[in-house]
Structures are given as structure tokens and as C-alpha cells.
Amino acid sequence: MNVLIVDDHPIVAEYLRAAAGRAVPDAVVRTTNKLEDALDRMREDPAQLVLLDLGLPGCGGIESLLRFRKAHPETRVVVITSEDASNVIRGALAAGAAGFIPKTAGPQVMVNALRLIAEGGRYIPPEVLGEEPEAQDAATAAPESQLTERQRELLGHLLRGRTVAQAAKELGIAEATAKHHAMAVYAAFKVSSRADLILAATRAGTGTG
Known part of the structure; x- marks a missing residue:
């Protein structure tokens, strides 16, 4: 960083x-x-x-x-x-x-x-x-509300099953930048894995957009 x-x-x-x-x-x-x-x-x-x-x-x-x-x-x-x-x-x-x-x-x-x-x-x-x-x-707001617009876009891709690399390509950003955003997404939802992220997002009522 x-x-x-x-x-x-x-x-x-x-x-x-x-x-x-x-x-x-x-x-x-x-x-x-x-x-x-x-x-x-x-x-x-x-x-x-x-x-x-x-x-x-x-x-x-x-x-x-x-x-x-x-x-x-x-x-x-x-x-x-x-x-x-x-x-x-x-x-x-x-x-x-x-x-x-x-x-x-x-x-x-x-x-x-x-x-x-x-x-x-x-x-x-x-x-x-x-x-x-x-x-x-x-x-203490909802996790998604703590994210930037780009991070919310990345979240949507992750919830649709994309890898960080795939999401980076679709968003037109560097993979390193996408990884940084992914860290922020995981931190906002207080999780450390994709499976936990999907579960936490579902509980929070976050859609895939």
C-alpha cells in the first residue's frame, strides 16, 4: 500500500x-x-x-x-x-x-x-x-453504506461469483487496485472469505445489482 x-x-x-x-x-x-x-x-x-x-x-x-x-x-x-x-x-x-x-x-x-x-x-x-x-x-451503519461506489461495484461482481481478477477486468481497473478494494469490502462486512462474504451480504440484504 x-x-x-x-x-x-x-x-x-x-x-x-x-x-x-x-x-x-x-x-x-x-x-x-x-x-x-x-x-x-x-x-x-x-x-x-x-x-x-x-x-x-x-x-x-x-x-x-x-x-x-x-x-x-x-x-x-x-x-x-x-x-x-x-x-x-x-x-x-x-x-x-x-x-x-x-x-x-x-x-x-x-x-x-x-x-x-x-x-x-x-x-x-x-x-x-x-x-x-x-x-x-x-x-455502525450497514456494511454496504461504508463502501465507495467502486467498492460496491466490486462487491456486486464478487456476489455474482466473479474472482477479483475477473472483476478487475470487467471494471477496467488494475488487479492490484481491485484487491485493495476487496480488502475494504471484506473489512466492511467483517469477513475473511468469499463464502462468509456471500453469507454476510445475504443477511444484510445486499443484492447483486
């Missing part, structure tokens, strides 16, 4: 690099301090997981997240920022962030949150879950 860290504070960037390395041991982790450079790098060598600081100079706040999501809708973007107000967190999640991790989070919390997101889950700070019922609902 490729991980891209976008943060203009060198010490924070190195801290995040170390945390990402612990969360995803086989990850290739790169860093940059500018949004435009990050977007250029994504075109040249796409990352599957992006750690994005909302306080970047020139294009900060939710705007930077929206630009990233528009250019790369299938990439899981984690917001990492010192701004931890509830309205900012809710705004980031509504804009499509796969998670929100305050820079004040302890090292183990950071690692665990990144691992969860890398495996296809979504991290929402406990304090937000405690005060926002709708956030709790989002975290």
Missing part, C-alpha cells in the same frame, strides 16, 4: 510517517508539504491512503479535502489536524473523509486509527461519538 502524508510541519510529518509505518508495516510512505505537489504525486504514483492536514497554507480547511476527493474519489483520505472542534470533524466526515484524527491523539491511538482505516474501516473520535448520535449511527 502507498501512503502519502500531506503536512507542512516536518516534525509532525515524521511522527505521522512513523505511525503509518507501524499501522501498515509493508506500506511505502511518502511526504509532501503542499497540496498541489500532493495532487501531482497522486497522478504519477497513486496512494491508497492519504493523511491530509487541513491547515495547509494557501488552501486550508475543508477546501483542500474537497479538492482531493474530487480528483481522487477512490482514495481513502484521513484528516489529521490540530483543529478538533466538533463542527470541523462533522464537516470533514460529510466531505468524504475516511476518518478524523486530531494531532493531539496519543501514539497508540494514532496507530490503531490508521490501521482501522487502512483495513477499510472509518475512525471517528470517541468524543464525537459520545455527543453526536448521528455519528454513532454512521459508524
Whole structure:
């Protein structure tokens, strides 16, 4: 998995690099301090997981997240920022962030949150879950609702008996990308095999489309 860290504070960037390395041991982790450079790098060598600081100079706040999501809708973007107000967190999640991790989070919390997101889950700070019922609902929503559009398409192919390789060919994407999406699908349904996925999807009322 490729991980891209976008943060203009060198010490924070190195801290995040170390945390990402612990969360995803086989990850290739790169860093940059500018949004435009990050977007250029994504075109040249796409990352599957992006750690994005909302306080970047020139294009900060939710705007930077929206630009990233528009250019790369299938990439899981984690917001990492010192701004931890509830309205900012809710705004980031509504804009499509796969998670929100305050820079004040302890090292183990950071690692665990990144691992969860890398495996296809979504991290929402406990304090937000405690005060926002709708956030709790989002975290425990139906498995299919946690998937991106592409992941739902892949799920449909898997439920129709296609292999990941066959699904990748039909969707017109690289097999490695399809495998990454399959991991997210399995994580959302909390299963580890095709048979269990079909069973879990049936129980959840998920159709083949």
C-alpha cells in the first residue's frame, strides 16, 4: 500500500510517517508539504491512503479535502489536524473523509486509527461519538453504506461469483487496485472469505445489482 502524508510541519510529518509505518508495516510512505505537489504525486504514483492536514497554507480547511476527493474519489483520505472542534470533524466526515484524527491523539491511538482505516474501516473520535448520535449511527451503519461506489461495484461482481481478477477486468481497473478494494469490502462486512462474504451480504440484504 502507498501512503502519502500531506503536512507542512516536518516534525509532525515524521511522527505521522512513523505511525503509518507501524499501522501498515509493508506500506511505502511518502511526504509532501503542499497540496498541489500532493495532487501531482497522486497522478504519477497513486496512494491508497492519504493523511491530509487541513491547515495547509494557501488552501486550508475543508477546501483542500474537497479538492482531493474530487480528483481522487477512490482514495481513502484521513484528516489529521490540530483543529478538533466538533463542527470541523462533522464537516470533514460529510466531505468524504475516511476518518478524523486530531494531532493531539496519543501514539497508540494514532496507530490503531490508521490501521482501522487502512483495513477499510472509518475512525471517528470517541468524543464525537459520545455527543453526536448521528455519528454513532454512521459508524455502525450497514456494511454496504461504508463502501465507495467502486467498492460496491466490486462487491456486486464478487456476489455474482466473479474472482477479483475477473472483476478487475470487467471494471477496467488494475488487479492490484481491485484487491485493495476487496480488502475494504471484506473489512466492511467483517469477513475473511468469499463464502462468509456471500453469507454476510445475504443477511444484510445486499443484492447483486
